Every structure is written in structure tokens, then in C-alpha cells.
Amino acid sequence: xxxxxxxxxxxxxxxxxxxxxxxxxxxxxxxxxxxxxxxxxxxxxxxxxxxxxxxxxxxxxxxxxxxxxxxxxxxxxxxxxxxxxxxxxxxxxxxxxxxxxxxxxxxxxxxxxxxxxxxxxxxxxxxxxxxxxxxxxxxxxxxxxxxxxxxxxxxxxxxxxxxxxxxxxxxxxxxxxxxxxxxxxxxxxxxxxxxxxxxxxxxxxxxxxxxxxxxxxxxxxxxxxxxxxxxxxxxxxxxxxxxxxxxxxxxxxxxxxxxxxxxxxxxxxxxxxxxxxxxxxxxxxxxxxxxxxxxxxxxxxxxxxxxxxxxxxxxxxxxxxxxxxxxxxxxxxxxxxxxxxxxxxxxxxxxxxxxxxxxxxxxxxxxxxxxxxxxxxxxxxxxxxxxxxxxxxxxxxxxxxxxxxxxxxxxxxxxxxxxxxxxxxxxxxxxxxxxxxxxxxxxxxxxxxxxxxxxxxxxxxxxxxxxxxxxxxxxxxxxxxxxxxxxxxxxxxxxxxxxxxxxxxxxxxxxxxxxxxxxxxxxxxxxxxxxxxxxxxxxxxxxxxxxxxxxxxxxxxxxxxxxxxxxxxxxxxxxxxxxxxxxxxxxxxxxxxxxxxxxxxxxxxxxxxxxxxxxxxxxxxxxxxxxxxxxxxxxxxxxxxxxxxxxxxxxxxxxxxxxxxxxxxxxxxxxxxxxxxxxxxxxxxxxxxxxxxxxxxxxxxxxxxxxxxxxxxxxxxxxxxxxxxxxxxxxxxxxxxxxxxxxxxxxxxxxxxxxxxxxxxxxxxxxxxxxxxxxxxxxxxx
Numbered sequence: 001x002x003x004x005x006x007x008x009x010x011x012x013x014x015x016x017x018x019x020x021x022x023x024x025x026x027x028x029x030x031x032x033x034x035x036x037x038x039x040x041x042x043x044x045x046x047x048x049x050x051x052x053x054x055x056x057x058x059x060x061x062x063x064x065x066x067x068x069x070x071x072x073x074x075x076x077x078x079x080x081x082x083x084x085x086x087x088x089x090x091x092x093x094x095x096x097x098x099x100x101x102x103x104x105x106x107x108x109x110x111x112x113x114x115x116x117x118x119x120x121x122x123x124x125x126x127x128x129x130x131x132x133x134x135x136x137x138x139x140x141x142x143x144x145x146x147x148x149x150x151x152x153x154x155x156x157x158x159x160x161x162x163x164x165x166x167x168x169x170x171x172x173x174x175x176x177x178x179x180x181x182x183x184x185x186x187x188x189x190x191x192x193x194x195x196x197x198x199x200x201x202x203x204x205x206x207x208x209x210x211x212x213x214x215x216x217x218x219x220x221x222x223x224x225x226x227x228x229x230x231x232x233x234x235x236x237x238x239x240x241x242x243x244x245x246x247x248x249x250x251x252x253x254x255x256x257x258x259x260x261x262x263x264x265x266x267x268x269x270x271x272x273x274x275x276x277x278x279x280x281x282x283x284x285x286x287x288x289x290x291x292x293x294x295x296x297x298x299x300x301x302x303x304x305x306x307x308x309x310x311x312x313x314x315x316x317x318x319x320x321x322x323x324x325x326x327x328x329x330x331x332x333x334x335x336x337x338x339x340x341x342x343x344x345x346x347x348x349x350x351x352x353x354x355x356x357x358x359x360x361x362x363x364x365x366x367x368x369x370x371x372x373x374x375x376x377x378x379x380x381x382x383x384x385x386x387x388x389x390x391x392x393x394x395x396x397x398x399x400x401x402x403x404x405x406x407x408x409x410x411x412x413x414x415x416x417x418x419x420x421x422x423x424x425x426x427x428x429x430x431x432x433x434x435x436x437x438x439x440x441x442x443x444x445x446x447x448x449x450x451x452x453x454x455x456x457x458x459x460x461x462x463x464x465x466x467x468x469x470x471x472x473x474x475x476x477x478x479x480x481x482x483x484x485x486x487x488x489x490x491x492x493x494x495x496x497x498x499x500x501x502x503x504x505x506x507x508x509x510x511x512x513x514x515x516x517x518x519x520x521x522x523x524x525x526x527x528x529x530x531x532x533x534x535x536x537x538x539x540x541x542x543x544x545x546x547x548x549x550x551x552x553x554x555x556x557x558x559x560x561x562x563x564x565x566x567x568x569x570x571x572x573x574x575x576x577x578x579x580x581x582x583x584x585x586x587x588x589x590x591x592x593x594x595x596x597x598x599x600x601x602x603x604x605x606x607x608x609x610x611x612x613x614x615x616x617x618x619x620x621x622x623x624x625x626x627x628x629x630x631x632x633x634x635x636x637x638x639x640x641x642x643x644x645x646x647x648x649x650x651x652x653x654x655x656x657x658x659x660x661x662x663x664x665x666x667x668x669x670x671x672x673x674x675x676x677x678x679x680x681x682x683x684x685x686x687x688x689x690x691x692x693x694x695x696x697x698x699x700x701x702x703x704x705x706x707x708x709x710x711x712x713x714x715x716x717x718x719x720x721x722x723x724x725x726x727x728x729x730x731x732x733x734x735x736x737x738x739x740x741x742x743x744x745x746x747x748x749x750x751x752x753x754x755x756x757x758x759x760x761x762x763x764x765x766x767x768x769x770x771x772x773x774x775x776x777x778x779x780x781x782x
Contacts, residue, residue, distance in 0.1 A: 061085055061182055061192070063301025063610045065289060067282040070450075070605060073275035073310040076282025079298040084194035085610045086205055088178035094210055094252075095193060096177065098217035101245045104138040107177070112139040112168035113161055138180050139164040141220075145183055186219040187227030200228055202268050210256060211263035214242040228267040276310040277317040277364070279460030280468070281451070284603055301610025306603050307450035307618075312721050316441045316453035319716035320690075321364070324435050324458055327692070327709065331701060333399045334433060335410045336417035340370065350386075356418060357384040363459045366432060371417040376403050379413065379431065381421060389421065395430030438695050440467035440582050441713055443688035443721060446590040448620040449599035452686060452721065465695070468582045472566070473693060475585060476576035476706065477536045477651075478669030478678040479557075479567075481639060482588065483545050483574045484533055486556035488635050488745070490548050491753035494530035494642055495742035498540045499758030501525060509546065509571060517542045517575065520670075520705075526759075530642050530742065534650025536668060538575055543758040545574040559630040560588035561598065576669060585680045586689040590623075592643060592665070593682040595730070596636035597623035633733040638743050640665055640730060643681065651707050652679065658715050659683070663727045666714070668706035673699045677709030683718055684725040690714040 064079025088096075100107050136144065143163035167176060182192040190199040196216055197205040208216065218238030219227055228235040240261060247257040274282075285304045289297045340356050343349045353370045360368040362384070369381035369389065379391045379399075396403060399419070402411040413419065413431075420432050435458055443452040456466035465471070484492075500523050505515045519538050532540035545553055550569055557573075558564050567578030580588075587601050599621065607616040621628075643665035647656040651668040666681015676693040677700060690710040693700065700709060737749040744753060 061301065061610065062299040064299075065286060065297050065302050065304065067278075067285045067304045067306065069276060069278065069306060069308045069310040069313065071310050072305075075274050075276050075278040075306075075308070075310075075313075076285065077274075078282075078286050080189075081191045082189045082195045082199055083182070083191040083301075084198065084205075085182050085192070085301060086194040088174050088181070090206055091178075091181060091193065092206060092208060092213065095205070095208060095213040095216060096181075097251050098210075098213045098242055098246060099181070099193075099220075100138075101249060101251065102217055102242050103141075103220060107138050108173050110137060112137060112164035136160070137164065139167055139176055142176055142180050142183070143167060146179075184220055185223050186216070187223035188229055200267050201265070202273065209260070209263065210246075210252060211239070211243070211260040211265060214246065214260065215239040215265060217242050228265070229269050232267070276308075276313045278306075278308055278310075278313045278454070280456035280466050281306055281308050281313070281454050281603065283460070283464065284454070284466070284469070288604060289607075302615070303608045303610075303612075305605045305607070307445075307452070307605045308454065308603075309452050312443060312453040312717075313455075315720035316443060316455045316688075316717045319713045320439050320441050320455050321458060322716065323709075323713045324437060324439050324692070325432065326712070327437055327700075327704075328433060328435050329398055333402055333411060333431075334436075335402060336371075336413060336419050337368070337434070338418040339414070340416045340418065342370075342372075342416045353382055354384070360418065361461060363434060363462060365422050366420050366434060367422065369419055369421045371413055371415055371419060373415060374403060374413045374417070376400075376405070379403070379419075381419060383421070389429050391421065391429045391431055393428075395428055397430070398433070399431040434462070436694065437692060437700070438463075438467055438471075439690070439692040439710075439713065440471065441688060441690040441717055442468040442582050442586050443686055443717065444586050444590055444599075444601055446593035446599070446623070446682055446685045446687045448622045449587065449590065449601045450605070450620060451601060451603050453688075453717065454603075467691065471581055471691070472579040473581075473676045473691065474576050474578065474671040475580045476669035476671040476676055476678060477538075477541075478585060478667050478680045478706070479576040479578070479580070480533060480536065480541050480574060481592065481643060481667055482557050482560055482562070483541060483548070483553050484529065484642065485592075485631060485635055485639050486553040487529070487544050487548050487754075488638055489556070489632070490552070491745075491748055492529060492544065492548075492757075493739070493742065493744040493748065493753055494528060494638060495740050495744065496529045496754050497526045497756040497759075498529060498532055498537075498543050499525065499756075500527045500532065500537050500540050501758070503539050503542060503758075505542075505571065512570075515571075517571075526756075528742075530645055533642050533667075534645045534648075536646075536651050540758075541574040542571050545571055547754070547757050559598070560591055562588065576671060582689045582691050585678070586687050589666070589680045589682055589689065590687045591630060592636055592639050593685065593687045594623035594636075596629050596631040596633050598628050598630045599623055632735075634735050634745060637730060637733055637736065641743065643667060647681065651705075652681065652711060654707060654711055655679070655681065655715050655718075659718060659722065661722065661727055663729065664718075668711060670705045670707075670709075674701060674704045675699060677704060677706040679706050679710040679714045681714065683722050684728050686718065686721045686725075688714055688717060688721070690717070 061083055062081050063083045063085055064077050064081060066074060067076035068074055140160050143160050185191055186193065186196040188199050190196040193216055194205040196219065197203055197208050201208065201212055215228060215235060218235060225231060226234040226238060243257055243260050246252045247254060285306055289302060289304060337360065340352060343352055356370060357368050362368065367383050369383045371379060371381045372388065373380045377392060379396065380388060382388050399413055401407060402413040420434055421429050422432050423429055438457060440456055442454050444450065445452060454468050456468045457463050502523065503517060507514060517538050527537065527540060550571065550573065554567060554569055554573065557567060561584055562580060566580065567573050583601060590599055591597065602618055602620055605618050606614060608614050646652045646667050647664045652666050655666060656664050661683055664681065664683045666679060669678030675697045676691065678691050680689040690713040692709040735746050736743050737746045739749040
């Protein structure tokens with residue numbers, strides 16, 4: 001019989017299974033408590049403390065003040081942050097795509113938080129025991145950049161997440177992306193992609209290529225360390241990575257990828273660059289804006305558009321610097337700027353040279369260098385860039401006296417001497433020096449007073465004093481035309497004869513000591529007023545003023561904008577012993593150029609805000625319409641004809657010869673002992689004034705005059721300013737008549753007016769003067 005099998009005894013469940021469900025429920029309860037706590041924390045702590053989004057919805061970025069020429073060339077920028085606000089619609093699609101493909105590819109799909117990215121980052125952070133990964137979307141980055149610190153804590157991350165949701169509810173995706181692309185820091189003080197495009201590539205963001213877009217899109221990861229200026233190798237690696245992602249996701253073709261990868265980027269490494277040398281203009285605009293807007297000037301993104309023309313401005317800048325350096329060449333070498341001891345050890349020697357050159361900034365091509373060896377035939381020197389340069393031949397001409405064997409100590413060039421060097425057009429080096437002499441040039445549109453060019457000194461970085469608007473100097477003979485203009489109103493005419501003979505004046509005439517004015521070129525006897533102005537005859541000018549009367553002439557000068565308190569009320573006034581600025585002189589000569597109207601010089605054409613809204617627009621008063629007439633049209637015409645003779649066959653003849661135009665008019669000016677040299681004049685509707693002198697007045701040289709100092713600057717500028725402008729021939733206004741071959745007011749044509757002056761005073765009655773008059777065939781009468 002078979003035995004039945006016993007059923008195996010039932011095994012008791014393990015104890016672990018017995019506690020599994022309670023443990024699981026316990027964990028769920030803890031999680032629930034934690035979730036409830038988190039929700040309560042968010043509702044009670046986080047949400048009430050979330051910042052208002054007014055900063056985003058009414059976004060006002062810190063955009064610097066920018067100053068432009070009339071033809072939209074950037075000439076100045078003022079502010080801590082380089083930033084340029086550009087609407088999202090103006091940003092190239094390829095740049096937006098390049099940014100999203102590397103920073104937040106699902107930007108337009110998620111609601112502000114990339115959940116998978118957050119979970120992945122959380123796991124990595126828990127495993128690593130810290131907060132290494134952030135998984136920030138662009139929306140979260142906007143939240144952090146605008147409202148939060150960059151510290152890596154869970155609390156800050158929670159704020160960031162909640163803010164991101166809040167931002168997504170308040171703004172569209174394009175608005176969020178626009179904020180991000182205009183706010184983010186991208187290295188080299190550039191904030192926003194528009195500013196970065198100009199900083200790194202010198203172009204508007206609308207013009208960036210695919211290759212440039214990829215480079216810019218790689219900057220947000222590490223803008224300070226891995227930008228193409230600070231670390232071109234890392235920036236290049238990042239660029240190629242982004243180009244590959246664009247190709248792999250079919251945003252660009254394989255051909256576009258290969259072309260972009262090969263494209264050689266021209267990265268600017270020299271910092272902010274401007275399109276014209278207009279530092280004095282930009283500073284004047286800055287000061288005007290600060291006066292109006294105070295500290296907001298530097299953050300509200302104002303754009304100041306001046307009346308300056310970039311071509312004219314560059315021409316004026318180059319003309320001034322070229323002719324100042326020519327003056328330096330004429331007047332010899334002053335010696336090295338310093339002498340330093342050169343250590344024997346190579347490293348120590350280089351360190352000593354670097355330290356010394358760091359104290360001495362370059363001046364637009366005038367570089368500091370330290371001499372390593374020197375002889376009469378060659379000089380070897382080291383520049384701040386570490387380049388050893390050799391100077392020989394013509395390059396040593398200026399400093400020849402300092403290289404001779406018996407050169408005195410202040411002039412001697414020897415190893416350790418700190419010198420200035422520059423390259424000529426052919427790349428050859430020569431020794432030069434920083435000028436001590438100052439100079440200025442200003443040009444206006446004579447019809448409305450708008451500035452065309454303004455250069456207030458040789459180098460703004462070396463001296464910010466604006467000689468155009470701030471330098472009150474004696475105008476010398478350049479003031480004479482205004483005295484002659486007064487004389488026309490008193491019956492004088494270009495043909496009026498004046499006695500150019502010695503003149504002794506007592507205290508009754510001068511209000512002080514006795515005075516005998518002198519000419520620079522002797523005496524001519526009887527001379528017409530026209531010819532006297534062309535030859536700049538001092539004694540003739542004194543006789544004219546004496547006849548017109550100082551009070552009347554003084555008041556007449558005020559019509560042209562000269563300050564009453566700046567000019568003496570005596571006969572020396574006609575020799576330019578008062579004070580005027582180059583700008584004042586330009587405004588005054590504009591009256592002759594435009595037919596008799598006073599115009600107010602103005603620099604700022606318009607001001608806009610960061611979004612292009614116009615805040616200010618100039619309303620200039622034009623000559624001949626609303627302009628205030630200050631002299632009769634006949635006066636302006638006759639003076640214009642006389643000033644044209646100055647450049648046709650007088651002291652300004654070089655201007656007429658070199659420019660080859662018949663409508664050039666102007667006047668030289670040289671003060672006593674040649675302390676100041678001037679040329680003021682105009683052609684077509686351009687009026688310009690050039691000046692040269694020392695800030696601490698001293699003689700410019702016994703052979704220097706306005707014609708050698710200022711006139712060359714004026715001519716070099718006007719050659720560019722007048723290019724393409726037709727010559728202006730002015731018709732004679734009504735009320736003028738030709739009498740004895742020259743113009744005269746019609747009421748004086750039939751024998752009236754002043755026919756001669758100075759032939760009955762103490763000098764005019766001499767036998768010598770009468771003999772000269774007879775020889776010249778002139779009847780001086782009485």
C-alpha cells in the first residue's frame with residue numbers, strides 16, 4: 001500500500017515583508033508632509049516675497065550715452081556698461097537659433113522649466129553632494145539676471161523656478177528672449193548681443209554672419225574667460241561646437257557649415273573704436289547732456305546726434321596734427337622725455353623699460369620708446385609692444401643735434417633715453433617729439449551756425465582743455481575786418497586813401513602813455529583801404545579807428561558777437577589786443593560769409609532715447625530768413641570783396657593759390673611777438689578758424705606769422721571741406737555803385753563819404769610823404 005505524501009509545512013513570511021508596507025506608507029507620509037511643507041513654504045514664504053515684474057514689463061536697460069556725427073558715425077560712448085537695445089525682430093534668426101540650440105533648445109516648448117533637465121541636474125547634484133548643475137532655462141536665467149544672486153543654494157533655486165513660472169505667465173516667449181539677449185553680459189564690458197557684435201566685430205548685430213553668430217552664441221557660458229579677446233582658442237572651440245549642432249539639427253546646410261568653419265573672423269582686440277577723431281566734440285555733447293539729465297545721462301541710452309560731418313572732422317584733425325608736427329620740425333629737438341638706467345640683466349632691463357613706457361601713453365602713432373643704442377648714423381629702440389626698431393637716415397633729422405658727439409646733456413640721446421617715434425607712409429621709423437605748442441580749428445555752416453568740425457587740441461587724451469571754446473586769446477590782425485566794417489558805415493569805401501606813414505599818438509589818443517604803432521613791413525604812404533587790409537597795415541588800421549571813433553567801432557564789434565568786456569576801449573583794439581575764442585571768431589566771420597546775418601553756433605542736432613524716440617530737435621535760425629541781420633547787405637558784400645583780396649594778393653595769398661578757388665575770403669592774424677597765429681575765413685558756406693599758440697604764452701618764433709602757423713591748417717582742412725562744392729559768386733546788392741573803379745555806397749558815390757584819411761596830422765604833412773604821393777601819382781588832397 002502506498003503511503004500518502006505529507007504536504008510540506010508552510011513557511012512563515014520573512015519579517016522584512018511584514019514591515020515593508022508600513023515602511024512604505026511611512027515614507028509616503030513623510031513625503032506628503034514634506035510636500036505639504038514645501039507647498040506651504042512656497043505659498044507662505046516664497047510667493048509673497050517674489051519681486052514685482054515691473055523691472056521686466058517696464059524694462060529700462062542701463063544703456064550708455066552715445067554720441068554720433070550728423071552722418072551717423074559713432075564718435076563717443078559714456079557709461080560703465082556697453083549696451084545697445086535691439087528689438088527681437090531686428091536680431092538675425094540665425095543668431096537666435098544658434099543661442100537656443102546651445103542654451104535652451106526647448107525654449108519655445110516648455111513653460112519656463114525644463115522638467116527633465118531639472119531631474120537630471122537634481123540626481124547629479126545629490127550624487128555629487130552639492131549644487132554643481134543648474135539646468136537653467138533662458139527664462140530661469142532671466143529671473144536670475146534681473147532679480148537674484150548667482151549663489152548656488154536650494155532656496156535660491158526655488159525662487160528662480162517660481163520666478164520663471166511667473167515670468168512665463170506675464171510675458172510672451174519673444175519678450176523673454178528679447179530681454180535675455182539685451183541684458184546678458186558677454187565679456188569685454190559688453191552687455192547684450194548687439195553691443196557684443198560691435199565690441200568683437202565692429203558691426204551692427206543685424207550684419208553678423210553664421211560664423212560670427214556661433215561665436216557670439218558661445219559667450220554666455222563663460223563670457224569673461226572664454227571670449228575671443230581673452231581666450232581665442234576656447235572661443236573657437238565653442239564656436240565649432242555650436243556650428244556642428246546647427247548642422248546636425250538641419251538649421252544650416254553642410255556647405256554653410258564648412259564655409260562658416262573656414263571663415264576667418266576679424267576680432268577687434270583694441271577695445272572701443274570710433275569712426276572719427278572727435279573727442280572734443282563728444283566731450284562737449286556729454287557735458288551738455290549731464291547739465292540736463294545729471295547721472296541718468298549714463299544709463300538711459302540717450303543718443304546724441306551732432307551736426308559734425310565725419311569727413312570734415314577727420315580732415316580737420318589730420319590737418320591740425322600734421323601742421324603742428326611741421327612746426328615742431330621747424331623749431332628743433334628739445335631732447336628726450338626722460339633718461340632711465342638700464343640694468344645689465346636682460347629680464348631686469350625689460351622690466352625697467354616696460355615700467356617706464358607704461359607711464360607714457362601713445363598719441364595716435366607717436367609712440368614712446370627707450371633707446372638701446374645710439375650713434376650719429378643709427379638708433380635702436382624698444383617700444384611698449386616689445387618690438388625693437390631701427391631708425392636711420394632721414395628718420396634721424398629732427399634729433400641730429402642730440403646725436404652729435406658734443407651734444408649737451410638735455411639734448412643728448414643715449415641708451416636709456418625715452419624718445420618718441422613714428423612711422424611714415426612707407427613704414428620707415430623716425431624720431432619725433434610730443435608738441436608743446438597748442439592749436440585748434442573749428443568750422444561752421446555759415447548759413448545756420450551748425451558745426452562741421454571741431455578739434456580743440458592736439459590730443460584729447462593728453463590735454464582736455466578745448467581751445468576752440470575755452471581759449472581766450474588776442475586775435476591780432478584778424479579783428480581788423482570788423483573795424484573796417486564799422487568804417488563802411490561811416491562813409492569809408494574800399495578806395496578811400498589812408499596815409500601809411502609814421503604816427504605818434506599822445507596820451508589824449510590812447511588814454512594812457514604815448515604810443516607809436518608799427519607796421520611789420522615798413523611804410524607805403526598813401527594806400528587804399530582795400531590794399532591796406534590785404535597787406536594788414538597796422539598804422540592804417542589805427543588811423544581808420546581814430547577817424548571812426550572807438551565807441552562806435554566797439555559797439556559795432558558787439559554786433560558780431562564779441563564781448564564788450566573783452567576788448568579795450570582805445571585805439572589798440574584795432575590791432576587785436578582784446579580777447580576772443582576761435583569759436584567766437586568763426587561766428588563773427590560767418591556774418592560776412594552769409595550776407596550780414598548773425599547765426600548761433602550749435603552742436604547738437606537731435607537727441608533720442610534708447611528706443612529711438614526723439615527727445616530734442618534743434619530749430620536753428622537760418623541766415624536770410626528768420627536770422628537777425630546785424631550789418632547791411634552792402635556792408636557784407638563789400639567786406640567779402642575785400643577779404644577775397646586778402647587771399648588773392650595779400651597776407652593770405654597761400655590760401656587762394658593752394659585751393660584754386662575765387663570764392664575764398666579770409667584774414668590772417670599775428671599778435672605782438674608772435675604769441676598767437678590765426679587764420680579766419682570762408683569759402684562757399686563753410687567758415688573756419690585755425691589758431692596756434694602756447695598755453696603759457698610765449699613767442700612762436702620771430703619768423704612765424706598767422707600765414708605760416710594757422711593758414712596751413714586752414715588750407716588743408718578746407719581742401720577737403722570744399723571738395724565738390726561749386727564756387728559762390730555773390731551779386732552786388734542794391735544801393736552800391738562803382739566809383740573810381742571800386743565799390744561805394746550809392747549815397748556817397750557822387751563825391752560824398754570819406755575820400756582820404758591821415759594826410760593832415762603830424763606825420764601826414766611831412767615832405768617825404770607828399771613826395772611819395774606824387775611819385776605814386778596819387779592826389780591825397782587835404
